[in-house]
Structure formats: C-alpha cells, structure tokens
Amino acid sequence: MASSAKSVVPAADLQSFTEYLRGCKRIVALLGAGISASSGLPTFRGAGGLWRSHDATSLATPEAFDETPGLVWQFYSYRRHMALQADPNKAHYALAELARRNEDFITLSQNVDGLSQRANHPVKQLHLLHGTLFNVKCTNFYCNYTEDNYTDPIVPALEIPKKSSGLNPSATDKTGEQASKAIGEALDDTSTEVDISDASNPIATVAREDLPQCPKCEDGLLRPGVVWFGEPLPEKTIRAVDKWIAAGPVDLCLVIGTSAKVFPAAGYVHEARSQGARVAVCNMDPNDTPGELHYGDWFFQGDAGVIVPEILKSVIGISD
Known part of the structure; x- marks a missing residue:
C-alpha cells in the first residue's frame, strides 16, 4: 500500500x-x-505476475482449463480465498x-x-x-447452469493446505510428561496456510472427479464465471x-x-x-x-x- x-x-x-x-x-x-x-x-498482471511458476495470464484461458482444470481451479480457488480475506x-x-x-x-x-x-x-x-470469481457455470455446451457461490473452499479438494510447527520432543527425556508438553506447545502454535502461490511449496494434483461438478447435468465441470482471454x-x-x-x-x-x-x-x-x-x-x-x-x-x-x-x-x- x-x-x-x-x-x-x-x-x-x-x-x-x-x-x-x-x-x-x-x-x-x-x-x-x-x-x-x-x-x-495481488494484481497478477505486469511485472512479477506469476502464480507458482506460471504466467498468471496463461491460466486464464479456456485452453488451460481444458488441459489442466485442476491447476486452473487451484489458481482460482486461491484467488477466491484471498479475495474473501480482503x-x-x-x-x-x-x-x-x-x-x-x-x-x-x-x-x-x-x-x-x-x-x-x-x-x-x-x-x-x-x-x-x-465477471466475478464468485459465480460459477457449467462447461457442458448443452447445460446453462450458473450460480453465485461464496463457499470457501468451493470443494474440499481445493482447501488451502495448512502448516504447523509440528512436534519437537526431547531427544533424551522420553517420559509422558515431556511428550505431553511437546504436544501442548505444538497445539498452542496457531497453524498457518501454506503459500501455494510460491512454487517452492509443493501442492497435490487435484483429480478431475474432485473438482466442482455441475449439479444440474451431472456431467460437466463447473468453471469460474470470469471472462478469460479469448x-x-x-x-x-x-x-x-x-x-x-x-x-x-x-x-x-x-x-x-x-x-x-x-x-x-x-x-x-x-x-x-x-x-x-x-x-x-x-x-x-x-x-x-x-x-x-x-x-x-x-x-x-x-x-x-x-x-x-x-x-x-x-x-x-x-x-x-
């Protein structure tokens, strides 16, 4: 700012x-x-407009969604999440x-x-x-389903992964008291989200069947209701x-x-x-x-x- x-x-x-x-x-x-x-x-345009190792604009195309819908949805789910935090x-x-x-x-x-x-x-x-990140529509040519959707994450598979400090037990004291202390300290440390926009942080591949599915035709994938390049x-x-x-x-x-x-x-x-x-x-x-x-x-x-x-x-x- x-x-x-x-x-x-x-x-x-x-x-x-x-x-x-x-x-x-x-x-x-x-x-x-x-x-x-x-x-x-973030604007995702101009200098530094990368998401992970991808030019962010290259993910905003119908062709990208056809080829890698899981990756594109991870990008847009991240943007939905960030927008709702702002x-x-x-x-x-x-x-x-x-x-x-x-x-x-x-x-x-x-x-x-x-x-x-x-x-x-x-x-x-x-x-x-x-358009808007918070509208979704069916990609099936014969289906006109569309809806406003503010659910975050829109499906469980697109949840932003969390990281925590983990347990750090004593190397010498194996008593139950020490173990309980280590667990307590770990739980007291608030978990934070992994920055999935950083390519150094690995993310799981999301299977097609775990992506948002159309409830109307039950055949097409839902896509973000934004205007893509082209x-x-x-x-x-x-x-x-x-x-x-x-x-x-x-x-x-x-x-x-x-x-x-x-x-x-x-x-x-x-x-x-x-x-x-x-x-x-x-x-x-x-x-x-x-x-x-x-x-x-x-x-x-x-x-x-x-x-x-x-x-x-x-x-x-x-x-x-």
Whole structure:
C-alpha cells in the first residue's frame, strides 16, 4: 500500500477538480486491479505476475482449463480465498456512496474480486466487464447452469493446505510428561496456510472427479464465471453500458487503478471523451494513463484508497 506521503492530492488540482465535479451529472468510472491493491490483493498482471511458476495470464484461458482444470481451479480457488480475506477499502465505499447519491453515475469494473459488491455498491450501477470469481457455470455446451457461490473452499479438494510447527520432543527425556508438553506447545502454535502461490511449496494434483461438478447435468465441470482471454465480454453488460453512454453527454470519466490500455474496456474512455467527458486518472504509476491526457484532465498519483475518497469528498460528504 502506498504511503500517505505519496498519496497527497495537490491543493490546486483538488480545487479545480472539486469545482468541476460539483457541476457533473453523468459520470462513468472504469476500475482496474489498482483499486483492489489498496485492499492487499495481488494484481497478477505486469511485472512479477506469476502464480507458482506460471504466467498468471496463461491460466486464464479456456485452453488451460481444458488441459489442466485442476491447476486452473487451484489458481482460482486461491484467488477466491484471498479475495474473501480482503476487505473493501475506502475507495470502494466512496464510489458506492457516489452511486447512491447520483443515479446517473455508473461504474465499469474489470475486477473479479467482489469487493465493490461487498461495499454495497448499487447493483444496477455496477457493470462487471470481466465477471466475478464468485459465480460459477457449467462447461457442458448443452447445460446453462450458473450460480453465485461464496463457499470457501468451493470443494474440499481445493482447501488451502495448512502448516504447523509440528512436534519437537526431547531427544533424551522420553517420559509422558515431556511428550505431553511437546504436544501442548505444538497445539498452542496457531497453524498457518501454506503459500501455494510460491512454487517452492509443493501442492497435490487435484483429480478431475474432485473438482466442482455441475449439479444440474451431472456431467460437466463447473468453471469460474470470469471472462478469460479469448472470450467476449458479457453481451448483456456491454449492451447496457453502450446504451448509457449513447444516451447523452458524459461529464466525467474516472479511471482508477488501471492503465486503460487493454481493449475492449479501454475503449470506454475514448467513448466517454467523444461524449464530452473530461478524464480524471488515479494511479500509482504516472505512466499508466489511457493514452495522452488532454488539457483539462487530471492525474492523481497515489493509493486509490486514499485519493478517491479525498477527491469525491465534496459530493459524497464523507472523508473517513
């Protein structure tokens, strides 16, 4: 997480943005992994984007699931587990509050972690471009089964293994008293989870029959309800977003925690501009911007969990 020293909004920028924001009606926000990094979640993209010895993006394909469904499910079960351990941060709550106060504000999220939903962001104003980790669907072509599922682990075989200190009995004293003491000390030491994202920690191979199975057709495997590379974005979501943008002028486009360079999501920044929007970017990296910023745009460098509540404070009425 960024230090507060690197997340201070320059007074002049805050003043000009606040003055403009107060007059805005139709606002769209595009969210990326950077907003969830403030909650402690790894992005799995860019430098260091490895899970075990695998490029994490190579596991996010239909082909990978067909070839190694057990490994792919271990990756996504790990991500589900991590997401459930994390809490929404102040940026998630600030955007949810803005949505409650402005019915003409919509959020387009590329994140699958469920943190916006858990911050009680109004569902009708939240469009999940890449789906969610907490939806599963059947892979059988003839089966349309889908459900929301927050069970962790989703099946026993995908439970994160635990490690403990183990017993350390005396090498010389074999009495029952010493053995009991060793057992007690071991039990008092809280077990911790093995970091299965580290390739140096071995993990068991999960058999196909132990993976999540479809309860409807009883023939297909369930898969995470996320959009994998090579798959189209959800048609219903795209239609709703396109309809909103085409409905009239857009005053402001917030780009938070994303470089907005990956299409088709990146296209929404350009569409908002074509409808008159000014753009405000919040990112840790000043080079991560959706193309060239225009005169009148803003760039706020720092932790989204600090920056977003600050720049929205004048209209949402909360700061802490």
